[in-house]
Amino acid sequence: MRTDYVSYANMKPIMLVTSYEPLSLTRGTPIELPEEGPLLGAGIVDRFTSIGMRPTSIVEQLHSRMPRPSEAEQMGLRPGVPVIVIVRTSYHVTTPIETADLLLAANQFKLEYALAVDPE
Template sequence: MSIGYRELATVLRDAIQRGDYPPETTLPKQEELAAEFQVNVNTVRKAIGVLEAEGLVTPVRRRGTVVRARPPMKRLGADRYAKNKWKYGDVVPFIADREASGRSWQPTDQTQSVTKVEADSEVAEALGVPAGSPVYERARLVKDAGQPTHTLTSYYRPADVEGTRLLDATPGPAGRGGGFLVLTLRGLEPDTMTETIHARMPTPGEVAQLLLPAGEPVMVLLRRTFTANGRVVEFARGVHAASRFSWSYTFKIPD
């Protein structure tokens, strides 16, 4: 009796986790797997689709189905924003994640575009401005070893950032210390943040931009950055490939 695609996915998953198919190697061709397990090619295709959705394998043109080599990036919690990293050093959050994960990095791992747009209702509410007001949108695409990991799009009031490096679309952080130091030098030092995270399925545009395998969800981050007196100086929306990150938080348990 032949097995179904879910059972075949379990067999292949176990083989990957045992090391039968090491990282960066390719699985046998679908026709070969079909012959080995006495199933049709469609069953193999569906089984591999399950593994893609779990982030275990990735289809690569002209190579086949490749076993993913790299463990998920560790995305630090509050530690990624520590002032000793960007105010007194030169480690912005995306670099802090890479260093914590033992990854190499270069400034051009972050590309960006800057545009003046009309605030939608969510941006307007966050920044405390009327909907339709002009705001600056700084949209970043971040990669790890050439593979997109996430997007992060920040919004600012024009008066807070005009004439600063935050409006420079050059790839990489906005100079030494990144955007947080830019705001600090404007008298708007980040002091407190609120991050809200939820999961959903990606839009077609996100699938294309992040090179997501079929069925992989995204983690959506909404971030508000406040000064010590409670003024919101940045609202950001991030979209993260779910299989490419583990989210890590260290904090003191409140009394």
């Protein structure tokens, strides 16, 4: 299932998101349609937990590039402003349960990550 979102701050678009969830996992469940049902607006953790597939890990790959003309227009970017692309895949154990492409204006975000180190 593909879902496209635009996130806004102060009425301005700040992020484009395209999310993919396998219908082989969600078909016939309350979360089959991400924009409908009892978990409308809930995040992936709550949604997939509700069907017994709580995410156990998330992998993100980041890169930067110049936006496509349609992306620059959707986000209202000035010429020459690059974007950061985050490809996020969420897993339940070893099963991918969602992948999402997030597109951010590079001049509007500072990215910070904290990584846990497993105890011995």
